[in-house]
Amino acid sequence: MNRRQFVLGLGAAAAGGGAAIGTGAFTSVNADRTASVAVAEEDEAYLRIVPSPNTANGAFATQTSQSDGEQLELDFNNTIPGQDSVGVGQSSEYEFDDVFRIENQGTQTVYINIADLSAHSGNTQIEFYVPDGSGGRHHIAPGSNDLEIGTGTTENIGVYIDTAEESNYSTPINDAGTTTITANASSDDNVV
Template sequence: MQRRKFLIGMGSLAAGSAAAMGTGAFETAEAERTAEVNVAADSSGFVEIQALNDTYASGTSDGQLELDFNSDSDLGIFPGDAEGLNPDSTYNFGELFRISNISGTGDMRVVIEASGFNLESLELTASGEEAVAISAGTSLRVDDYSDVDNIPKLVQPDGVDVEATIETKGSTDNDAGGTLTIHAATGGNRDMLSDVL
């Protein structure tokens, strides 16, 4: 298996407004207003995502976090001509990246959705004891939850380190990687995460 590239990103956030107009003396009105929106890199957004293990995790040119388990990373553990993970094997990668609640809006529920992977299994779990309300070993995969009230919670300010266990299939694959999407909602809006459960 030569390529093991995982791209992590946040889902889009959209803001909109609607106004209900009663019966008034005019039919239409138009007013221009300015709105400022900063799109920040993963490492400095409301939900901060930062690399912890620079052998496998790094930022891309557009500010997203990328996990790379191929020859470009030198795999660190077996330097030389390594081209990727072995087939029919299980690898554990501790403390790859951290997800932090720096939004200033109180508690936040957070889960990770994995898509496009050609692996036997991919586990994403909390690592270490940094998070106040998330125990080490807690699954962060959205597939493991059916109730938004059970989704892991990050208090504010708080963060959780993420580790991965990757089990490969029995044959080589140059493109077994996929995309990880981190879904987050403030505590009072956690019902909005029911769409991804």
């Protein structure tokens, strides 16, 4: 009985030692495996992006149709029902708090950045920010991954529009372009 235990123990040590030095190595392998990837609508994705519900500024954000993937769109041109307004004023700076929300429905903390936009030959700037907790605003710097969103956490995103450099708006900004929201599992040193 003791001898059998010793032999089994020796066999286990030899197998472990063989694995450590690669005696069971192979040159090539081809193995079929299955993978399942569900492509969700934007409001159901791991990184959920939706208009802010029940807020005045949430009216500036809408989601496209289901056939377009229900992506978020921002529109500051004549979007207030029953009002005569048609957009932001010339030579002005606007801050719109809580226009849309980003929620981390994934399995790990992510770090977000949102690319700025410009329109009218670069004279109108559109940037994104979050409340900083002390009544101020923290600009989400493009390329810095400095907005941390933990699992199950939601951040309210504001929009800053600066038309101060433009002196003549002969046409409205109907399409300022497309921005990119990037989420990474790693960060730089500027975490909020």
